[in-house]
Amino acid sequence: MPVGHNRRRKPGKASSIYDVARESGVSVFTVSAVVNNKSHVGKKLRERVEAAIRKLNYRPNLIARSLANRRTHTIGMIVPDIANPFFPMVVRGAEDAAQKHGYNLLLCNSDDNLEKEEREIELLLSKRVDGILLTKTVEDFRPSLWQMIKDVGIPFVLVMRTYPKLTNDAVITDDYLGAYNAVCHLARAGRRRIGLISGPLKVSNAMARWQGFCDALRAQGLAFDQKLVVEGDYRTESGFRAGHALLSQRPDGIYAANYLMTVGLLKAAEEMGVACPDDFGLVSFDDYPWLGVFRPKLTTVELPKHQLGSEAAELLIERIGGRRTKAVVKKLQPELRVRESCGFALHLSKAQPERGLRARQLQST
Amino acid sequence: MPVGHNRRRKPGKASSIYDVARESGVSVFTVSAVVNNKSHVGKKLRERVEAAIRKLNYRPNLIARSLANRRTHTIGMIVPDIANPFFPMVVRGAEDAAQKHGYNLLLCNSDDNLEKEEREIELLLSKRVDGILLTKTVEDFRPSLWQMIKDVGIPFVLVMRTYPKLTNDAVITDDYLGAYNAVCHLARAGRRRIGLISGPLKVSNAMARWQGFCDALRAQGLAFDQKLVVEGDYRTESGFRAGHALLSQRPDGIYAANYLMTVGLLKAAEEMGVACPDDFGLVSFDDYPWLGVFRPKLTTVELPKHQLGSEAAELLIERIGGRRTKAVVKKLQPELRVRESCGFALHLSKAQPERGLRARQLQST
DNA sequence: TTGTAGGCGTTATCAA
DNA sequence: TTGATAACGCCTACAA
Numbered sequence: 001m002p003v004g005h006n007r008r009r010k011p012g013k014a015s016s017i018y019d020v021a022r023e024s025g026v027s028v029f030t031v032s033a034v035v036n037n038k039s040h041v042g043k044k045l046r047e048r049v050e051a052a053i054r055k056l057n058y059r060p061n062l063i064a065r066s067l068a069n070r071r072t073h074t075i076g077m078i079v080p081d082i083a084n085p086f087f088p089m090v091v092r093g094a095e096d097a098a099q100k101h102g103y104n105l106l107l108c109n110s111d112d113n114l115e116k117e118e119r120e121i122e123l124l125l126s127k128r129v130d131g132i133l134l135t136k137t138v139e140d141f142r143p144s145l146w147q148m149i150k151d152v153g154i155p156f157v158l159v160m161r162t163y164p165k166l167t168n169d170a171v172i173t174d175d176y177l178g179a180y181n182a183v184c185h186l187a188r189a190g191r192r193r194i195g196l197i198s199g200p201l202k203v204s205n206a207m208a209r210w211q212g213f214c215d216a217l218r219a220q221g222l223a224f225d226q227k228l229v230v231e232g233d234y235r236t237e238s239g240f241r242a243g244h245a246l247l248s249q250r251p252d253g254i255y256a257a258n259y260l261m262t263v264g265l266l267k268a269a270e271e272m273g274v275a276c277p278d279d280f281g282l283v284s285f286d287d288y289p290w291l292g293v294f295r296p297k298l299t300t301v302e303l304p305k306h307q308l309g310s311e312a313a314e315l316l317i318e319r320i321g322g323r324r325t326k327a328v329v330k331k332l333q334p335e336l337r338v339r340e341s342c343g344f345a346l347h348l349s350k351a352q353p354e355r356g357l358r359a360r361q362l363q364s365t
Numbered sequence: 366m367p368v369g370h371n372r373r374r375k376p377g378k379a380s381s382i383y384d385v386a387r388e389s390g391v392s393v394f395t396v397s398a399v400v401n402n403k404s405h406v407g408k409k410l411r412e413r414v415e416a417a418i419r420k421l422n423y424r425p426n427l428i429a430r431s432l433a434n435r436r437t438h439t440i441g442m443i444v445p446d447i448a449n450p451f452f453p454m455v456v457r458g459a460e461d462a463a464q465k466h467g468y469n470l471l472l473c474n475s476d477d478n479l480e481k482e483e484r485e486i487e488l489l490l491s492k493r494v495d496g497i498l499l500t501k502t503v504e505d506f507r508p509s510l511w512q513m514i515k516d517v518g519i520p521f522v523l524v525m526r527t528y529p530k531l532t533n534d535a536v537i538t539d540d541y542l543g544a545y546n547a548v549c550h551l552a553r554a555g556r557r558r559i560g561l562i563s564g565p566l567k568v569s570n571a572m573a574r575w576q577g578f579c580d581a582l583r584a585q586g587l588a589f590d591q592k593l594v595v596e597g598d599y600r601t602e603s604g605f606r607a608g609h610a611l612l613s614q615r616p617d618g619i620y621a622a623n624y625l626m627t628v629g630l631l632k633a634a635e636e637m638g639v640a641c642p643d644d645f646g647l648v649s650f651d652d653y654p655w656l657g658v659f660r661p662k663l664t665t666v667e668l669p670k671h672q673l674g675s676e677a678a679e680l681l682i683e684r685i686g687g688r689r690t691k692a693v694v695k696k697l698q699p700e701l702r703v704r705e706s707c708g709f710a711l712h713l714s715k716a717q718p719e720r721g722l723r724a725r726q727l728q729s730t
Numbered sequence: 731t732t733g734t735a736g737g738c739g740t741t742a743t744c745a746a
Numbered sequence: 747t748t749g750a751t752a753a754c755g756c757c758t759a760c761a762a
Contacts, residue, residue, distance in 0.1 A: 013516065013518075014513070014516040014517050015516070016738090016739055016740090017739065017740065018739080026748080026749085027748065027749045027750075028739090028740085028741095028749090028750095029741090029742090029748065029749060029750080029751095030747090030748065030749080032740070032741065032742090033747090033748085036741085039747075039748090040747065041747070041748085042747065042748085045747085045748085057509055057512045057513055057516065059487070059490070059491050059513060060491065060739080060740070061432075061491065061493065061738090061739050061740070062488075062491045062492045062493065062740090063428060063431050063432050063437065063492065063493045063738090063739080063740090064432055064738070064739030064740040064741090064754090065739075065740050065741075066428050066740085066754095067426075067428050067429055067432050067738090067739080067740070067741090067753095067754045067755070067756090068739080068740040068741040068742080068753075068754050069740080069741065069754085070754075072428065074471070074492070081457070082447070082453045082456055082457050082460070083453045083454045083457045083671075085450060085453070087453070088447045088448045088450070088452070088453045089448045091447055091472070092446070092447050092448045092474060095447070095472065095473070095474055096474075099473075104471050104473070104488065104489075104492070105471065105472050105473075106439070106469050106470065106471055106472075107456070107460065107470050107471075107472045108460070108464075108469070108470075109457060109460055109461075122424065123427075123469065124469075125424070126424050126425065126426065126427045127427045127428065127439070127469065128426065128427065128428045144422055147422045148379070148422055148424060151378065151379040151380070151422065152379050153378070236654055260654075263654055263655045263658055266658040266659070267657065267658050270658065289601055289625075289628055290628045292632070293628055293631040293632050293635065294631070294659030294660060294661070295659060295660045296659070306448075381754095381755055381756085382755065382756065382757095383755080391732080391733090392732065392733045392734075393733090393734095393755090393756080393757090394732065394733060394734080394757090394758080395731090395732060395733080397756070397757065397758085398731095398732085400756095401757085404731075404732090405731065406731075406732085407731065407732085410731085410732080425755085425756070426754090426755050426756070427756095428754090428755080428756090429738090429754070429755035429756040429757090430755080430756055430757075431738095431756090432737095432738050432739070432740090432754090432755080432756075432757095433737080433738055433755080433756045433757045433758085434738085434756080434757070435738075731762105732761100732762085733760105733761080733762075734759105734760085734761075734762090735758100735759095735760090735761100736757105736758090736759090736760105737756105737757090737758090737759100738755105738756090738757090739754105740753100740754085741752105741753085741754085742751100742752085742753080742754105743750100743751090743752080743753095744749100744750090744751090744752100745748100745749085745750085745751105746747105746748085746749075746750095
């Protein structure tokens with residue numbers, strides 16, 4: 001005969017559903033029923049149980065519940081690096097949405113390194129997260145991981161980068177358009193030799209930005225010059241190196257594909273004694289609250305970071321619930337925020353100065 | 366007779382220890398033993414088991430293991446707001462240390478709101494995290510939460526803020542010293558009417574910074590003027606309001622207790638048409654890679670953010686392991702990084718210009 | 731060295 | 747409406 005849970009609760013140990021059952025003289029089923037208020041429980045019993053719960057300060061052990069339920073109410077999120085200022089707001093968005101639905105976030109940093117990413121996914125799967133939000137590295141998983149992903153069978157939603165081999169559910173931004181608008185803006189500001197500091201072209205969004213860059217040049221009647229595009233890796237250091245390489249070609253305009261590389265670029269520019277916006281116009285990606293207070297005040301293409309995270313989490317949670325069926329990729333719209341790093345300030349973003357208008361220097365107060 | 370785990374593994378369902386046992390013709394004990402390599406298992410059996418594991422692509426279900434072990438290898442981390450640029454690097458530090466020891470991070474944002482914090486802690490406790498890293502809000506927990514904390518009995522380590530009612534384990538920075546140095550630097554740069562934009566004085570570190578501010582004034586022979594100190598809440602908006610209030614008093618120097626409030630202050634300054642460093646010298650807190658490339662180039666007191674997180678996690682993990690016994694508060698050293706926002710640049714931070722030296726305007730190239 | 735069976739704390743099925 | 751009791755998948759005495 002299984003004696004089971006007959007011991008009294010040890011002091012300094014949280015009480016279990018058995019303690020509550022004993023305290024209130026009912027079965028564990030009844031306790032479970034009132035806790036989850038399923039199955040109608042008689043008023044008297046319910047009150048006895050509730051009293052016992054309060055008395056013992058009972059809280060269900062969610063690990064045990066997860067084992068029984070096969071549901072942990074936690075979702076895994078893997079970003080390249082939370083210290084890259086782009087991601088905190090994305091994570092925040094995801095956490096807000098998760099929280100709203102009673103989910104928690106298990107956060108991992110992959111450093112865009114495949115092996116690390118694989119280890120993290122494996123761990124998340126072993127911990128039986130209900131779903132994973134992933135900004136995928138470039139390379140493919142090893143076969144055993146694919147197998148495990150299939151076995152566990154939880155949904156993934158991609159964030160910022162697509163990777164159709166895994167899933168077609170993704171929340172991304174319209175990077176093509178963002179880059180296109182950035183470069184057109186540069187051209188409207190009179191810049192003719194426009195350079196690009198790109199992300200890693202194997203990353204889907206870097207490719208889209210590159211494409212937008214190229215098409216905008218063509219649309220503006222500007223020549224594409226291979227020497228004016230440098231590939232970085234979205235990190236500051238690569239922007240610094242790219243800046244040195246690019247600036248030595250004397251471009252009069254630069255589109256930098258993310259903020260960190262812009263920082264690197266500006267450092268290089270300072271070392272080389274070339275100034276923004278006097279010597280080159282600049283459009284960056286991602287906006288931050290502080291960009292409006294420091295000089296040069298960057299003109300930049302803002303991506304809706306919070307929304308990116310929250311929509312991804314919402315979609316994932318829908319999938320977890322088994323709702324929906326066909327793949328959805330949400331493409332969020334970027335927004336050009338014109339400030340001063342192109343050499344002139346448009347005070348109405350809708351204003352369309354005529355092409356070739358010469359840059360005016362604006363003194364910021 | 367408990368039939369238990371006799372069913373074949375359903376396709377599309379991860380295999381369990383029973384599947385491996387059946388496949389290799391041994392008992393679950395043996396499988397468990399080789400997985401955790403405890404208890405010597407004969408070479409032949411071990412190889413059979415390993416083969417079966419590979420064949421079935423078996424991975425232990427960590428939820429089940431946690432239930433049996435009472436250990437989740439997960440730690441909870443609650444920060445006020447991951448979107449505050451101060452915290453990503455702290456979280457990164459914690460995650461790095463956690464990962465090194467095989468732990469994961471469950472991340473929560475409290476928004477410095479007590480109720481939210483309480484809900485999150487309760488959830489983390491229910492999910493049986495092995496320990497919690499906490500940047501505590503100001504107010505006290507409600508009694509039932511205290512009870513639950515006692516019942517579950519996991520360790521807490523405080524991050525950036527102390528809160529002795531909960532634990533004396535903490536990793537903080539020497540905020541008193543940081544503020545003291547900041548204000549002395551301002552004084553050395555010739556500033557005489559020095560204002561303070563403070564954090565919420567109920568927060569331990571804000572109080573320490575306030576104290577450092579006061580003592581530095583005294584040490585520099587400057588008068589304390591109540592009208593020159595404004596209390597904010599570490600958010601940008603409060604810095605903006607504080608900036609308006611403070612700047613109208615015409616200080617010639619300001620120490621702002623964190624970066625976000627500095628951003629708000631600079632916005633206010635711009636609106637009011639007063640410039641840094643021409644009209645007022647400024648020392649901020651927290652350094653960021655980009656502060657060196659934008660103007661005004663902020664002189665600031667850097668706090669070792671990554672270390673803050675990693676040391677906190679290391680300490681927590683020690684506690685989880687039951688090692689150590691007496692309380693430890695680690696106080697990390699801040700570092701004054703002199704740039705240009707005080708009106709002159711010291712190229713050697715050790716150089717001690719004579720007191721009262723008039724600020725020189727430096728053109729940054 | 732290996733196997734058996736009970737326990738971890740829930741939920742869920744099936745009777746009563 | 748309630749109560750037994752078997753899962754959930756793993757660990758671990760205790761036995762063999």
